[in-house]
């Protein structure tokens with residue numbers, strides 16, 4: 001099968017030019033002006049952007065947690081992602097207590113088998129380094145043997161996922177040796193436990209207390225702690241879902257010193273603020289309960305500035321879909337509201353409209369944040385994350401003029417909630433290709449379940465920072 005994409009505006013993190021792209025099989029084989037080649041399929045991309053498929057480095061598909069499971073499995077999540085122009089994601093594989101890492105990965109591979117429509121990798125979530133759980137020796141084998149080159153640890157959620165600073169540090173020491181990247185969910189879990197108990201004791205059970213018991217300072221404190229520990233261990237650190245000025249500040253300081261610290265924010269932090277947690281009609285506030293919580297509005301422009309200036313390197317979704325029925329379980333106690341929201345389908349549309357169209361970031365920077373940087377940081381570049389001869393033909397033909405209104409009624413997630421409900425955007429994916437195959441066209445899905453591939457990722461790469469700083 002060959003495909004010729006003609007006359008589109010090819011935009012990568014670095015370039016912006018009109019060209020034709022010729023795809024043979026799964027890869028891009030030729031990029032040039034007015035290519036005179038025969039192809040099985042010709043796509044006229046005149047007036048359209050031709051972008052690398054978006055890469056989402058933070059998702060939770062079919063995730064069992066606290067007795068509930070996220071409603072988007074690898075089929076529904078991938079359909080949503082494909083319509084949104086995301087062709088690769090990295091999902092979090094949770095090591096259950098008492099499991100080895102190999103067992104956890106086998107469970108997560110089972111979830112994607114026969115369902116995957118787009119490509120994905122896994123990060124491993126480390127929860128148990130006791131003698132019944134995983135060992136540091138096994139952890140060290142994951143990059144080479146399983147293509148899993150990132151270790152994720154939680155500094156909060158004391159009831160379930162949180163690890164001690166000692167275990168966090170030991171994992172950082174392993175990462176320093178294996179070349180894996182350490183990812184942290186940074187919040188001070190112990191203090192959050194105290195604040196939550198105080199709130200409940202005082203009869204404060206409403207959703208807004210999810211935010212009030214997780215103040216920004218506790219994200220800032222834990223972020224700084226993780227940075228210092230990673231530096232002592234000599235491990236690269238990636239801070240997930242940075243939501244506020246308090247956690248951004250230590251990242252900026254560390255990066256100014258040349259330390260191996262990276263960070264992402266997520267789409268929702270640009271659009272949803274703390275006031276959404278006061279929408280009490282129909283318990284709507286619960287829809288915005290995710291962690292870290294929506295923050296005071298002034299943080300939104302701070303985060304836009306951070307992604308524009310490379311203080312943060314990626315925008316992910318933290319896609320973690322629950323239904324209204326699941327959210328209602330926390331009607332009488334905010335601690336029982338499952339934490340999470342959708343995002344995989346709308347990230348590109350939202351960042352394009354409010355980031356690029358409204359002049360906050362350039363088109364090149366959008367591609368970098370949504371595709372190139374995640375691919376580089378997580379060992380998939382240049383196979384993924386750019387448009388280059390020899391790279392996978394993961395391509396989005398994006399119509400910058402097409403209007404869309406985001407809604408749970410029309411989205412492809414299995415969730416009946418969309419936190420961006422009613423938002424109007426200009427610009428949407430029109431045709432999406434994964435490894436040379438058209439997976440979305442004309443509003444229709446063309447991919448077959450099971451056609452998505454597992455991506456065996458390389459180790460962490462530090463070429464995103466100047467070599468001169470590498471030994472600082």
Ligand code: URP
Pocket residue numbers: 060185289290291292318320339340341
């Ligand atoms: O609320 C969220 N973010 N749910 C998923 C788990 C996490 O903390 O990323």
Ligand code: ZN
Pocket residue numbers: 185240241291292
């Ligand atoms: Zn988290």
Ligand code: ZN
Pocket residue numbers: 058059060318320
């Ligand atoms: Zn998450």
